[in-house]
Amino acid sequence: MENKWLRAALPALLIHGSIGTVYAWSVFKQSVADYIGASVPDVEWAFSIAILFLGLSAAVLGHYVEKNIKRSALLATLFFVAGMLGTGFSIQQRSLIGIYIFYGIVMGIGLGIGYLTPVKNLMLWFKDNKGLGTGLAVAGFGLAKMVFSPVMMTLQKSIGLWQMFIFLSVVFAIMMLIGTLLIHKPIDWQEKPLQKPFQxxxxxxxxxxxxxxxxxxxxxxxxxxxxxxxxxxxxxxxxxxxxxxxxxxxxxxxxxxxxxxxxxxxxxxxxxxxxxxxxxxxxxxxxxxxxxxxxxxxxxxxxxxxxxxxxxxxxxxxxxxxxxxxxxxxxxxxxxxxxxxxxxxxxxxxxxxxxxxxxxxxxxxxxxxxxxxxxxxxxxxxxxxxxxxxxxxxxxxxxxxxxxx
CATH class of the missing domain: 1.20.1250.20 (MFS general substrate transporter like domains)
Structure with missing residues (x-):
């Protein structure tokens, strides 16, 4: 079934609804600091690094997203899920450097690719209402905090802090893979090569x-x-x-x-x-x-x-x-x-x-x-x-x- 809700809106919500949980950082940052024996300001850098690499990866890999959104959605899934898994194991090992690497760098790269991937596709499907299209995508990014914050708090109490990251990495892998399978540009859209190299x-x-x-x-x-x-x-x-x-x-x-x-x-x-x-x-x-x-x-x-x-x-x-x-x-x-x-x-x-x-x-x-x-x-x-x-x-x-x- 080729329609904008199935091929653009739903995959965007699944992808952005997963990566948007980066904004739920405040829910567990104190717990992470207490568990690994570090100060909150030291742990806080993991979030800053994640946002930094979100912007940098989006800037560097924009051309990759242009070429094939399915491959970019898959790559975003791999980086984001690997970042979540690595963060969980780093917390278990009480490694602040590991948290910087996995939550900050690896997950940050997944954030940047994942954030870009659905946007052009939505503007193509919602060509007469581009604002509505992009609004649907990034609304998922904003709603993720509201939806998953209580889930994260419950999981921390029921199964543990680092276990929460492992469990959620599986949940987000499923969500983002479904989004990857569904996402598709309009059949009648033909990518036009740039008249001159992108500068x-x-x-x-x-x-x-x-x-x-x-x-x-x-x-x-x-x-x-x-x-x-x-x-x-x-x-x-x-x-x-x-x-x-x-x-x-x-x-x-x-x-x-x-x-x-x-x-x-x-x-x-x-x-x-x-x-x-x-x-x-x-x-x-x-x-x-x-x-x-x-x-x-x-x-x-x-x-x-x-x-x-x-x-x-x-x-x-x-x-x-x-x-x-x-x-x-x-x-x-x-x-x-x-x-x-x-x-x-x-x-x-x-x-x-x-x-x-x-x-x-x-x-x-x-x-x-x-x-x-x-x-x-x-x-x-x-x-x-x-x-x-x-x-x-x-x-x-x-x-x-x-x-x-």
Missing amino acids: PLKVMGNMTFVGIWLMFYLNITAGLAIISQEKDILSNLTLQNGSAVFSLGAITTILSVDAFFNAAGRIGFATLSDRLKDRNSVYQLIFGISIVMSLLSYFLPSGNFLMPIILVGTFFLINAGYGGGFSALPPLLADRFGMNAISKIHGLALTAWAAAGLSGNQLASYIVHVLGMPYQTVFLAISILYIIAYLISRFMVKPTKMLIV
Whole structure:
């Protein structure tokens, strides 16, 4: 049966729904640190390395994805599953270096290939609604945390920490292999050879591409700066009598709803971009909303009764914009640079994710722990980043198509 749901949407959800569990890192990082006898900051580097190699592998292997999506889906499965298995055995052996290698490098490569693989295929099948297509794919990436976080917590308690990785590697292998079997480009699509060799340096030197890269990087950095601190911000919020505003259960619920908004933003903003004259406008909307909410969270006095509502609303909307920035990216690049080399160009753009993965968490940590400033100062910092991103989107990302490949 040749239809877009079976050949594009379902495989994308299976593949992205597996690799998206990288965002469930916070569920087990403390347990990993305790089990191997390392500090959380030392263990934290495994996640940063994974995001770094996600971006690097996507940039380097974009050409491989262009050639054959079935082979790239299989390669992503092999790397991701091997990374999960290796991480489990490294934890068993209490090897921090092993965790860096398998969770960071090996799994990171699987993330990069797996992230790219379904995207062009979805835009081919959903050619009249490219935003909806890519939104479906990366929504799976966002929903994975919400679906698998409780599963991981249950498995840790029932079978053990390192055993959890071994068990899940089998589950993800099955999911991703089914996705590999199902994924297929439209029968009537013929890949057109590039008129001239792909020149990544020429693409990276194009000012429109530079503008897209910068605003994508700033959106991820600002988003991660808040997302990485949400639990601490909510935990430190107190009433005038000194009692906590939110219980631990309420905080857990808010963080779960965050994951929903992240996924909803991935579908919603990308689908909205299909209805706009210029898809770049959806980024200006994301940045505008984020500027208003982050400034409200900074300037509203901490004792104000509206503060808890504003804070939670800010978290939800920033998560939605964070997710939407990912899903709106491929169709925007396709509009500006065409479909022929979209996987290669998208891969280059994802290096912004690699860079932001190293800078987002550290920005918030530096403000709070090194400078000793209150958590609210993080909102001021990210509002500045969003303002810069808005100006880049408004004046640097040109509305015309660039024939550079």
